Amino acid sequence: MTRSTSLSINGKDHHVDVDNRTTLLDLLRHNLNLTGTKKGCDHGQCGACTILVNGQRINSCLTLACMHDGDEITTIEGLGTPDDMSPLQRSFVKNDGFQCGYCTAGQICSATAMLEEVKAGWPSNVSASLAGVSDLSDEEISERMSGNLCRCSAYTGIVNAIREAAEERGQ
Numbered sequence: 001m002t003r004s005t006s007l008s009i010n011g012k013d014h015h016v017d018v019d020n021r022t023t024l025l026d027l028l029r030h031n032l033n034l035t036g037t038k039k040g041c042d043h044g045q046c047g048a049c050t051i052l053v054n055g056q057r058i059n060s061c062l063t064l065a066c067m068h069d070g071d072e073i074t075t076i077e078g079l080g081t082p083d084d085m086s087p088l089q090r091s092f093v094k095n096d097g098f099q100c101g102y103c104t105a106g107q108i109c110s111a112t113a114m115l116e117e118v119k120a121g122w123p124s125n126v127s128a129s130l131a132g133v134s135d136l137s138d139e140e141i142s143e144r145m146s147g148n149l150c151r152c153s154a155y156t157g158i159v160n161a162i163r164e165a166a167e168e169r170g171q
Contacts, residue, residue: 003066009034010078018065025049025060028075036076036105040149047148050106051075057113059147076105079112088112088165097161099152107148111162114144118171136166 002017009032018027028034028051037060040048044059051060052074080086088108091097098104121132126143128135141159150158 005066005069007065007068007071007073009073010075016065020064020066022065023061024051024053024063024065024068024073027065028060028073034075034077037109038102038105040103040106045149046103046106047110048103048106050110050148052109052113055113055116057110074109076109079108086112087168088115088161091161091165091168092158095157095161095164097154097157099150099154103148103150103152107145107150107158110145110148111158111165114141114162115166115169115171117144118166119169136163136171138163 001020003020004015004017007014007016009028014032016027016031018031022031025037025039028037029039037051038048039061040046042061044062047059049060050057053068053071055072080089085093088111092104092108097107118136123130123132124140124143126139138159141162142155145158145162
């Protein structure tokens, strides 16, 4: 059974007829040719498919496209381009926050949302206080990014890239 679904993806409206069982990840990659978002484990355990839905990070492999009718979706393609990178993307390049690059789109999408969570004062499991984050330490960044795996182990570069982007934002 197909369902007509309307989505705003990277600022563009899309009206698609997709099977009710189609994941948001598969819609992005196969129907809309937005291949920056990667399929890693297909079980929500690696974070390679992380995108932003209404500003919140989600694993796109775990949600159906039809569940997001009317939602605002941002993929790595919507954060910046090779010629006009976001500050976080530039920081990943500068700090070698990737090796093979497979997880990088999910890492950057997740980090983008993570910095907004920190800005909003959301504590993590390692935050010293529930009243907000006072220090974006390595431990704090690592905890907040724990849903995104890098099999090449570029974690030092990833943490450094996130910290640099946060400092650039005044966080």
